[in-house]
Amino acid sequence: xxxxxxxxxxxxxxxxxxxxxxxxxxxxxxxxxxxxxxxxxxxxxxxxxxxxxxxxxxxxxxxxxxxxxxxxxxxxxxxxxxxxxxx
Numbered sequence: 001x002x003x004x005x006x007x008x009x010x011x012x013x014x015x016x017x018x019x020x021x022x023x024x025x026x027x028x029x030x031x032x033x034x035x036x037x038x039x040x041x042x043x044x045x046x047x048x049x050x051x052x053x054x055x056x057x058x059x060x061x062x063x064x065x066x067x068x069x070x071x072x073x074x075x076x077x078x079x080x081x082x083x084x085x086x087x
Contacts, residue, residue, distance in 0.1 A: 033050055034064045043063075046063070
């Protein structure tokens with residue numbers, strides 16, 4: 001089965017049932033890269049899964065900014081002992 005047939009016959013109908021207006025392969029790849037980031041995956045691991053030759057492609061094009069992720073990063077800093085922050 002061709003990739004566009006899979007998208008048209010299976011993925012788009014499933015997305016419509018979930019209330020998503022528009023889905024294509026790029027949306028799915030961007031979502032996957034962003035979910036890897038949220039799960040704490042290293043950028044090199046995400047690069048390998050996405051099969052990009054450069055990590056910058058994964059970072060600059062596919063991984064999206066997620067405000068909750070930034071908040072968690074700041075919260076993790078607050079949990080570090082002060083002796084590790086000031087040297």
